[in-house]
Amino acid sequence: MRILLIAGILLAGCLARLHANYILLPMDESSQHNHLKAYGITYWAISSGAEAYWLLNYRGGSFAFVYTPTFEKECKTRDVSYEVIADAQFAAIREEILNPEVNMDVIKLEKAPKIAVYSPDKNEKGEVIQPWDDAVTMVLTYAEIPYDVVYDTEVLQGKLSEYDWLHLHHEDFTGMFGKFYASNSSQPWYREHVRMMEGLARENGFDKVSELKLAVAKRIAEYVS
Structure with a gap:
């Protein structure tokens, strides 16, 4: 009898999954214990071809996408809080959100944005x-959201058109090396940095680093306009 009862419970669970058409990632503080990973899961699901929805102002701006065993397993692997809900329940949530009397909305997410981070390989010293040297790259890395690193040469080659989003580190686009000049201009690392940037300018057809940075700044301005 006990074996039959256990089998019945397992069967009921399996049937529930068959009728559970969506995975809901709640983003309210009390329900989601790994918010950054939840963003990464959603990005990964969209990249995998899933239909995903951003439920603005619903439980902290939750996400939902079509249920598959693979997606559920990935939520467990990345330790993301999730709920498996039936299609009818998701329809009811959407109806609640689309009520004109509430400040909520449903945004369909159809494309995972391709991300570029403007950064040199090395700092001035x-x-x-490293990814943890910048708050955005640290978050992207932890969330497991992929990104490419681009710098002056890639910008001038027109490669920004391949990306949907560009993140800039703190960058001196004057090309004057003024940040550390007063206190470190005689230091070997400072001189090496100047030498490296002057070489990069020449490689891209400029006599001065300031000319290189001006051209790069204009290309970035064109990209965001």
Whole structure:
């Protein structure tokens, strides 16, 4: 009898999954314990071809996408809080959100944006830049959202057109090397940085770093306009 009862419970769970058409990622503080990973899961689901929805102002701006066992497994793997809901329940949620008397909305997410981060390989001191050196790249890395790193050469080659979103680190576009000049102009690392940037300018057909940075700034301005 006990075996039959357990089998019945398992069967009921399986049937529930068959009728559960959506995964809901709640984003309210009390329900979601890994918000950044939830963004990454949604990005990954969209990249996999799933229909996803951003439920603005509903439980903290929750996300929902079509249920598959693979998506559910990934939520567990990335330790993201989720709820499996039936199609009828999701329809009711959408009806609630689309009520003109409430300040909520449903946004269909159809494309995972391709992200570029404008950054050199090394900082002024010659240290290799790591994802945790910038808040945005640290978040993207933790959330498992892919991005490419581009710098002056890629910008001048017109590669920004391949991306939907560009993030800029703190960058001196004057090309005057003024940030550390007063205190470090005699330091070997400072001189090496100047030498490297002057070489980059020449590689791209400019006599001065200031000319290179001006051209790059104009290309970025064109991209965001």
